[in-house]
Amino acid sequence: MFASKNFRVSFIFVAIGLISFYFADLEITTIDATSLSQDFFLSIFSMEFNDYSVLLKAFLTTISIAVLAIFFSCIFGAILSLFFGSLVVRISLAFTRAIHELFWALIFLQIFGLNTLTALLAIVIPYSATLAKVYAEILQENDSFGDTLRGRDKLSYFIYTKIPGALPHLISYTRYRFECALRSTAILGFVGITTLGYYLSSSFMQGFYHEVWLILILFYILIASIKQWFNKYTFAPLVIASFLYLDDFSGFNFANLKRFFTEDIIPHPIKNDLGLQSTLSWFENIFANEILPGATNTLVLTQLSLLLTALLTLVLFPLVSSKFSSKPTKISAHVFLVVLRSTPEYILAYIFLQLFGPSMLPAALALMLHNGSIISHLIGHDTDAMKLRIDTTKRKTELYFYEVLPRVYSQFLAFLFYRWEIIMRESAILGVLGITTLGFYIDSAIEDFRLDKMFLLLIVTALLNILVDVISKKTREYLRATKNISTCQYEGK
Structure with a gap:
C-alpha cells in the first residue's frame, strides 16, 4: 500500500515538474558567463x-x-x-x-x-x-x-x-x-x-x-x-x-500608519468614488496583466525547483552517509551542505543572477541548492541510523536502490513536501531580483507607489502559499509520515 501511494504521489509530482520545466525561462543572458564566473570564484584567494x-x-x-x-x-x-x-x-x-x-x-x-x-x-x-x-x-x-x-x-x-x-x-x-x-x-x-x-x-x-x-x-x-x-x-x-x-528605534508615526490603512491600500476607484464598474475594471486589469502571469510564473518556478531539489537530494544524501561514503568524503560533503544551507536562497539567487542574467535559472539553482542541502542532510542522518541485515549486499548501487532508498523514500517525500510551501514563499520573493514572479509585480507596485495594487498582490501571494501549505499537509498525511521536518531540524538532524 505504501509503495503504491509513493508511486502515485511521485508520478504526479514528476509530471508537474516536467511540465513546469517546459514552460520555464532558463535562458542565460549574460555576455560571457564563463569569464564572469572565473573572476568571481578566483576572487576567493x-x-x-x-x-x-x-x-x-x-x-x-x-x-x-x-x-x-x-x-x-x-x-x-x-x-x-x-x-x-x-x-x-x-x-x-x-x-x-x-x-x-x-x-x-x-x-x-x-x-x-x-x-x-x-x-x-x-x-x-x-x-x-x-x-x-x-x-x-x-x-x-x-x-x-x-x-x-x-x-x-x-x-x-x-x-x-x-x-x-x-x-x-x-x-x-x-x-x-x-x-x-x-x-x-x-x-x-x-x-x-x-x-x-x-x-x-x-x-x-x-x-x-x-x-x-x-x-x-x-x-x-x-x-x-x-x-x-x-x-x-x-x-x-x-x-x-x-x-x-x-539606538535607532525612531520612525513610528501614527499618522503614517493611519494613512496606510485608511488611504494607501484602499483601491483607487473605491477611494475616489468612481463606482463599481471602475473598480471591476481596475481589478480585471491587474488580474490579467499581473496576477495571472505572476502566479503562473511563481507556480512554474516552485514546481521546477521542487523537482530539482528532489533530484539533488537523491544524489547528495549518500555522500553524507557512512553506509556509502568514507569518513573524509562524508566530512567534506557535510561542510559543503552546511555552506549551502547557511546561505539564504535570496543571496544565492543574487549571485547566480549576476553570473547568468535575469531568468528563472538563477532562482531555480538557488532554491535547488539550499533546499536540497537541507533535505540531503536529514535523509543522510536517517540513513546512518538505519540498521541493516547481516546478509545485506555490499555493492553500493544495490544497497542504494534495493535496501536504503525504499526504506527512506516515504520520509524523503514528506520532507520534500514540507519544504514545498517554503519554496513557494521564496519563489515569490525572488521576483524582487527581476524574475517575473508575483514578487516582481509587488516590487514594481511599490516603486510606483501603487500601494493599493501592492496590497492586492500580497493577498494573492498569501492565499497561494496557504493553498500550497494545505495541499502539502494533506499529501504528508496521505503518505503517513512518521516524523516532522521541523522536529528533525531543531534536534540538529
Whole structure:
C-alpha cells in the first residue's frame, strides 16, 4: 500500500515538474558567463575589505537585529501558541507567515522609513506566527498528561505540565529559528537596512568580488559558531547589548500608519468614488496583466525547483552517509551542505543572477541548492541510523536502490513536501531580483507607489502559499509520515 501511494504521489509530482520545466525561462543572458564566473570564484584567494570598521558595524547590526527579533518573536509566539486551537487564530497566523519577511520589510518601509523598527517588525511578525504554530505542535506532541488535567486552570496547566517536558525541544527549535533570523536579517540589507546583505549587494554591483567572498565567509563563520555564542548563558546579555547597540528605534508615526490603512491600500476607484464598474475594471486589469502571469510564473518556478531539489537530494544524501561514503568524503560533503544551507536562497539567487542574467535559472539553482542541502542532510542522518541485515549486499548501487532508498523514500517525500510551501514563499520573493514572479509585480507596485495594487498582490501571494501549505499537509498525511521536518531540524538532524 505504501509503495503504491509513493508511486502515485511521485508520478504526479514528476509530471508537474516536467511540465513546469517546459514552460520555464532558463535562458542565460549574460555576455560571457564563463569569464564572469572565473573572476568571481578566483576572487576567493584575494579576500579583503576597503573599510573594516564599516564591516564590523554591519556584522554587529546583523547580530543585534536578529537577537532582538527572536526575543520578541519568542514572547509573542509563546502567547499565541496558547490560543492556537482557535480557528480564527490559526487562519490569521497562516496568512501572516505566508508573507515573506522581505515583503513585510517593503511594506514597513512605506510606513516607518529605513530604520531599525522596520527591520524588527519585518522579522518579528512572520516569525511570531511561525513560532506560535511550531510551539503549539511541540507542546501537543510532548504532553505527558494527555486529558487527565483537563478543566484545570489553563495557564497553570501550561506552565507546570506542558512546558517542562517540551522545554528541550522548544529551546532547540528557538535556536534553529535564530539561525533563520540571522539569514533573514542579512537579506534585509538588499532593501537598504545596513546589515551584511547591504554591503554584499553593494560590493557585487561594483564588481568587488574579493569583498563579496569576505562577507560570505564571515557569515558562514557566524552561522557555524551559533552554539558557542548563543545559548542560555549568553541570551540575556545579548538581548541587553543589542538594545544598547541599536539606538535607532525612531520612525513610528501614527499618522503614517493611519494613512496606510485608511488611504494607501484602499483601491483607487473605491477611494475616489468612481463606482463599481471602475473598480471591476481596475481589478480585471491587474488580474490579467499581473496576477495571472505572476502566479503562473511563481507556480512554474516552485514546481521546477521542487523537482530539482528532489533530484539533488537523491544524489547528495549518500555522500553524507557512512553506509556509502568514507569518513573524509562524508566530512567534506557535510561542510559543503552546511555552506549551502547557511546561505539564504535570496543571496544565492543574487549571485547566480549576476553570473547568468535575469531568468528563472538563477532562482531555480538557488532554491535547488539550499533546499536540497537541507533535505540531503536529514535523509543522510536517517540513513546512518538505519540498521541493516547481516546478509545485506555490499555493492553500493544495490544497497542504494534495493535496501536504503525504499526504506527512506516515504520520509524523503514528506520532507520534500514540507519544504514545498517554503519554496513557494521564496519563489515569490525572488521576483524582487527581476524574475517575473508575483514578487516582481509587488516590487514594481511599490516603486510606483501603487500601494493599493501592492496590497492586492500580497493577498494573492498569501492565499497561494496557504493553498500550497494545505495541499502539502494533506499529501504528508496521505503518505503517513512518521516524523516532522521541523522536529528533525531543531534536534540538529
